[in-house]
C-alpha cells in the first residue's frame with residue numbers, strides 16, 4: 001500500500017494563531033543534545049570533527065558534543081548564540097515544532113519555549129507547513145508503520161472489552177475541562193480511575209476528600225516526574241532571567257541547582273518539598289490552565305501515552321480510566337510544578353505564574369513514552 005501526500009490526514013490545529021520570537025537569552029533548546037542526521041554528518045566530520053560524538057541510546061546515532069558532557073551544546077557561545085547557525089542540524093531548525101505520527105500526522109508546539117508566549121513575529125503555522133513538506137517521505141513511511149501498530153492496539157483492546165473511541169474520551173474531557181482546576185474534582189477523578197469498573201467523568205458535586213492526602217499525592221507525583229539519574233537527564237526550567245534551573249531529587253529533598261553556560265553546576269540549596277503548598281490557578285491563570293488542558297486533550301501523543309500505559313499494564317484497565325487518569329495526573333503534576341516555582345519566587349498561579357509552570361512542564365510532557373513516533 002502506498003500513500004499520497006493527502007493521506008497524511010494532517011492536523012495542524014495546535015499551531016493556529018501562535019507566533020514565535022526567539023528570546024536569545026533563553027537557550028533552552030540548545031540544552032537538548034541535537035542529533036546529527038546521516039546527510040548532515042559529513043559537514044560536521046569535515047569542519048568540526050572534535051565536536052561530535054557517537055551515542056548508543058535511544059538508537060546508535062551521531063550527536064553534537066555538550067560542554068562538560070552535561071551542559072549546553074558546545075556550539076552555544078558565551079552570549080548564547082549559535083556559532084554554526086547556518087549549518088545547525090535539522091533537530092535545531094525544527095524546534096519548537098514536533099511532528100507526531102500516530103493514526104494521522106499532527107503538529108505539536110513545545111510550550112516550554114518562552115518565545116511562543118509573549119507575542120511573536122514568526123507564524124508557526126507557516127513553519128509547520130514547511131516542516132511537513134521537507135519530511136513528506138519520512139512521514140508517509142512512518143505513518144504506514146504507525147497505523148499498523150494502532151490497529152493492532154485497538155484490536156487488542158476490543159478483544160478484552162476495554163476499548164472506547166478516542167473522540168468520545170476527548171469529548172468528555174472537553175465538556176468538563178474547567179472542573180479540572182478544582183482539587184476535589186481532581187481527587188475524585190483519580191480515585192475513579194483506579195476502580196475496576198469503567199468510569200465516566202463525574203458531574204455535580206464531589207465527595208469530601210482529605211486535602212493532606214491530595215497534597216501528599218501531588219508531591220509524590222511531582223517528585224517522580226522530576227526524578228532523574230543525573231543532571232544531564234534532569235528536567236530543566238529556563239526562568240525569566242534566563243537561568244537554567246535543575247531540581248534534582250535527592251532522598252526526601254530537592255537539590256536546587258543552576259546549570260552554568262560552561263556546563264558546570266552551582267548549588268543554590270535544598271528544598272523541602274513538603275513545604276510547597278499546592279496552589280490552584282486564579283484570575284487569568286485559570287484560562288491559561290484550561291487552555292493547556294485542552295491542548296493536552298487534543299494531542300495525539302497524550303492519547304498515545306495512555307495507549308502505551310494500557311499496553312504496558314497488559315490491557316487490564318478500561319481505556320477510559322487510563323485516559324482520564326492521565327489527564328488528571330498531568331493536571332496535578334502541572335499544578336504541583338507550578339506551585340514549586342511560585343514557592344521559590346514568592347508568586348501565585350495567576351496568568352504569569354501559570355505560564356511559568358507550563359514552560360517548566362511541557363517539554364517533559366512531550367517526552368513521555370507513546371506508541372506513535374515523533375520525527
Ligand code: SF4
Nearest residue numbers: 022023026027113115
Ligand atoms: S527555547 Fe524558544 S525562545 Fe528559547 S532559545 Fe529555543 S527557540 Fe528561542
Ligand code: SF4
Nearest residue numbers: 030073075076082092
Ligand atoms: S547547533 Fe546551534 S542551534 Fe543547535 S543546539 Fe547547538 S548551539 Fe543550539
